Amino acid sequence: MSRAPSDKDATAFKAAMNMYEAKNYKNALVEVDKILKRSPTYGDALCLKALVVYHLDRRDECLQLVLKGTKEAPNSAVAWHMAGIYYKLVKNYPDAFKAYLKSFRLKGDNISVHHDLSMLAIQQRQLGPLDEVRRTMLSGGLTIHLVWINLAVAQYLLREYSLAIATLDLFGKLMDIEAQQEPSGQKAPLAIQIERSEMLLFQNLCFEKKGDYKAALDDLEKNKAQIRDKLAYQEKRAWYLAKLGRKSDAVQAYRDLIKRNPNNASYYANLEAILEITGSKSQRATFYRSLAKKYPTAEVPKLVPLSFLQGDELHAHLKDYVAAKLKRGVPSCFAFVKDVYRTNYDISLKVGDEIAAESDPEDAELQTVRAIFIARHLSYTNRHSEALKVIENAKLPEMAELVLAQAKVLSRQGDFATAALILEKAANREPGDRFLNAKAAKYALKANDVAKSVEIASIFPIAGMHTLDGIKHLTELESVDYLAPLAAAYSRVADHGMALKRAEGVVSVFDTYWKDQYDFHYYGPRRGSVRAYLDLLQWEDSLYCHPRYLQAVEVAVKEYIALATGEDDGVDAETKAKLKTKRANYIKKMESEPPFTPKGFDKPEERDSDPFGREFLDKKAPLDEALRLWQPLEQARPTDIKTWQLAFEIYLAQNKYVLAIQSLKKAKDLGAPSSYLAYAGAKARHQLELDETALEVIRNLQLKMLPAIAPEAVVTMGLVEFVDKYVARERLLWADARHFLGKTDTIVSVLATEIAGDIDQCTQAALQLAKWRLDSTEFNKAVKAKWPRASFLK
Amino acid sequence: MFSIRQATTRDFQEIQQANLANLPENYSLKYLLYHAISWPQGSYVATMTSGGQERIVGYVLTKMEDDNQELPPNSPPSAHITSVSVNRTYRKLGIAGALLKQSLRSMRESYGAELVSLHVRESNKAALHLYKNTLGFEVLEVSAGYYADNEDAYSMKKVLDDSLIDNIPDDQDDLL
Known part of the structure; x- marks a missing residue:
């Protein structure tokens, strides 16, 4: 516990503070150093010194001063305030929040603390303190707009919608009074109209969030004249009418919206739902037919029927749709119909083949665009060499869109090298086109030609x-x-x-x-x-x-x-x-x-002192780094199996078996595939058995946890036999398990016979085999037989 | 599914990445968020949803000149198109024009914009055609060496009025 400062120190501190606030940092430093020489444990002065040296660019001293200052003066609102300022300066918002909150609790009347704490509390999503400080701020001045808005925001985030509405009502009254002070007859300045409109729509959102659609609609209509954002007005009104079951008004409202923007897919979906036609194909067909007629340039009403039509109707519609696009020379035609291949493969196949059989147009560009569509169709239906032939016969072989399609087809056959090469050439032909440049850089990555990719990506x-x-x-x-x-x-x-x-x-x-x-x-x-x-x-x-x-x-x-x-x-x-x-x-x-x-800069370029990432390879505790990066995933993706698979790997590498197995349990509860769980169980047992630091009793206890996530046999069967039985379905996982068990004998031949048909798995396997230093001749031969163009084999 | 809709603040990181993959003039996310929060009604996106995944294939970012210190006082409220792009493979569908029409209408309604201006690369003939012939912009002047690579820009303007609101006969044809 620190003593109260002497009068002399307190006076000197005030003087130093004044110098600091006047940005007279040099003199402030002299003054504060004098104080600290007399009283080296004066916490306020230590914290002030931290801020002073911060502005004198002696930044590496600051943190120690702040830590010492707040330790010496744990009950000083001033010390904590200055600590908070320091943390805020270095954008350490979590610690800044804690420091400001301490200062606020110790002495609650500093307006500048209120202001910053209010910002930091929302940055940290600390809604309790947020609400508290924002209510306190009302006493600072009721005519400050921001105080009201901020309070309403806090209440909104706390889901206290009625309170937020009441706050905004009071604020609205204030704005009315202010408006009356304007010279009469004059319209409020534009900026004020806009602010008012935004406030009204925020308040309206509070009604909506409350789920009181009647009140929300009434509120919206009441303020119609003042709402400048007409789109928001129309969209909200339509939505509330639909929610309230006012069918004919809602229908009209959505028709108006479609008129406004006939390309917004959600309007059509909402309108369908209100008309209750979602269940009837023929009604939906009629509905979209008439809208497509009314809005001939709109894409959406032509596109939606592809998702629900069946049989001959789908056949006809798809064919017309594609034909119209090709007639216009739209290179992305295939992207618009790709989903139909998922939902109705047979019809897509038939239509595509029929289009491919038609004769080519004279026009070179139209012919080439048609070739793009046909090639993508053929490639998507696994006829890659035919697809390439179509591309070779295109009249404009250098058209960039054609080259992009060609690169896609080549990639699907594992020829990443050629894909990257032709795109690089295309990008070179049009050096001002960043789209091509970005694609070329990405394809070079697929080809594992990182140096080339970096060269291309650096151009712009x-x-x-x-x-x-x-x-x-x-x-x-x-x-x-x-x-x-x-x-x-x-x-x-x-x-x-x-x-x-x-x-x-x-x-x-x-x-x-x-x-x-x-x-x-x-x-x-x-x-x-x-x-x-x-x-x-x-x-x-x-x-x-x-x-x-x-x-x-x-x-x-x-x-x-x-x-x-x-x-x-x-x-x-x-x-x-x-x-x-x-x-x-x-x-x-x-x-x-x-x-x-x-050129154009006044300072020399800052050099990267570590251009090859040495600093990361020199990390003392790499697994702590891994955990640091993983932690946000635990918050953000707690229901993603991947999150827990990563946690398992990190904890296992740390020999933290209980945490590793608990992570697997989470993955299992989220539906992780059984072959993965068997793989991971085997990996955990294998490592436990090799871990000589673990006590036998504890090891046995941990082993007993495994049957909760993997088949019982994970603790009874020999591990090689176990992975052959339970992991075999996932060949890459199985190979990995065989590798860590040191039984690599069958890996190459099994992969050669079993995954050669799957180009993605082949690509991954090729990397793994090289990493494991296995002779991959047999595998390479099998892949080459299936994928003669494959460029990724070692 | 294809769709054109107003951008929300949530879209701006993806807009940033689309911009980086399409155009040489790029922006930090912080600037784009400033844009989003200053003029939330001005920006639109074109999206393609396939396999449940929505992807931005085009965007327009429009602002008001209310933060432009160089404009003389009492200038009429003016909008400015910060950036517009459509993925190269999605051209020929009128997406850029549709995005701009939506954006200009919103700027007119929400901010009372009376004018809109933009810059376009001298070499970008397709864009020039769109602005001039489809949207009715006029070339004001040539800004020499406007871009970082020294290319000249056409500085273009258009007067905004209520003709932005489409005149489609309000019949009941589209009802069942």
Whole structure:
């Protein structure tokens, strides 16, 4: 417990504080150092010093000062406030929130603490403190718009919709009074009209959320004149009318919406539901026929019938649909009808074949577009060489859309190398087209030609600049759709440092996405766009569900586990040594070059001091890193089997058997396939048996848990026999199990006979066989027989 | 299924990635979120749903010039098209025109926009044709070296009025 500061210290502290607030940091430092010399445990002064040195760019000292200051003065609202400011500056919002909350609890009347705590509480989704501080803020000034809006937002998030409505009612009255103070006869300025309109629609959303559609509709109609967002008005009104069962009004409302935007598929679906025709094919057919006639340029009414028509009707409609698209020369025609191949394969096959049998048009472009459709049709129905022939006969062989189709067909036959090559050429023919550039970069990744891909992907970000590669820029530009597959490709080619560097790069983009919302807690409500802001919160809440985050974490977890367990990656020592030397030379050369300032910049480019990801390979506890990346998945994807499969692998690598088996139990409860569970059970038992650090009793206890997730035999049968019996259905898992059991004898021949027909599995197996250093001649032969163009075999 | 709908804030990360895969001028998500929250009614997306997965194949981002310090005071409320793109393979379907029409109508209704402006690359003949002939934009001037790679831009404008609202006879033909 700290003593109260002496009068002298308190006065000096106030002076130092004034200097800090006047941004006179140098003098503030002199003053605060004097205090600390006399009283080295004065917590407030320690925290103030942290802020002062922060602004003097001595940032590595700050955290220690803050920690010491708050330890010395745990009951000082001032110390905690300053600690909070520091954490906020470094965007450590979780600790900033805790510090501000402490300060608020110790002394609840500081307006600036209220303001920041209100932002931090929402950033941390701490709704209790959020509501508390926002109610407190009302006492700060009832004429401040933001105070009202923020309180209503807090109440909305707490699902206290009636309270939010009441708050907004009071706020509305305030706005009315303000409007009356405007000179009479004059319309309110546009900005105020817009804010008012947004508030009314936010309040209306509260009625909707309450489930009181009658009140919501009445509210909407009452404010019709003031609502500027006419689309929202129309959409909400139609929805409420439908909910209230006011059939004919709802029908009219949706017809008006279709008139407004005849390409919005949801309007049609809602209208169908209200008309209660969803169950009748003939009524639906009539419905869409008349709408297609009324809106001849709209896609939706022509497209929907493909999803429900059957037999001859579907045949005729599909044929007409495709013919019309081809007549217009639409290259994406196949994408529009692809779903029909899933729902009605036979008819799709027939229609496609009939179209293929028709004669070609004279026009070269139309002929080529037709070739694209036919080729994709043939490839989708597993006639790949015929598909390629059609492409070869197209009149415009260099049309980019044709080349894209060709690359797709080649990929489906495992010829990733040619696919990448022809796309690179197409991109070179049209150097200004980023779409082609992006496709070429992605196909190079599929071909595992990472260096080529990086070269292509760098073209746009570094246009006009001299720099090492463009990936740094792409990371700054948050290009996760490229960076995550890039990380996966590095992992495939056993470039572990780069795989981790790019995967961690993706993770850091997602962390930035999360922090990005902070300023909007202020800006959104201030601007009045509360509905758009609430959408932002909702998006951020599911941020870590994003498939690109998952992809990056899968790569990183795999790499960190391999790093921790010293797994053999199948690359021989000589190759590794060569690469190491090459990279060391590269770094030496880079460091010897003078700093480069790109055109239009005033500072030289910042160099990447670790261009090959050494820092990640040097991590002391790689499995802790894996767990850190996995944790957001536990929050965001708790019902995804994948989440628990990853947890199992991490915990097993840590020899935490109970947690590993509990993760498997979760996977099992979520419906994980039995062959996977048998595989994982075998892996756990195998490792337990080899683990000499585990006590026999404990080991036996843990073994006893296994039959809860895998067949009983997992603890009684020999493991090789067990995996042959229970994992065989999933050949790649089975091969992996055989490999970790050290019984690799039959792997190659079994894979050769059993998976050669499945190109995706072949691609994965080829990588695994190389990694395991198995002689894959027999496998390669079998794959070549089925897929003569396959380019991925080692 | 294909659909054109107003973008919500939830769409903007995917719009960001679509933009990165289509155009040389790119934006941080933070800027795009600023865009989304400042002018929530202005942006539209075209989506394709296949196998239950909805994917953005085209977008238009439209803003008001209310944050443009360079405009003279008391200028009429003006909209500006920040970015528009449709995946190359989805061209020839009139998607860009349909997106723009929806967006301009919303800008007119929600923000009282009286004008809309945009820049287009001099070499982009298809876009120029769309703006001029389909949507009725006029070329104001050529902005020399407007783009980072020094290409010139046409600066275009269009007056917005209530003719944006489609005139389809309101008969009952489409009823069962």
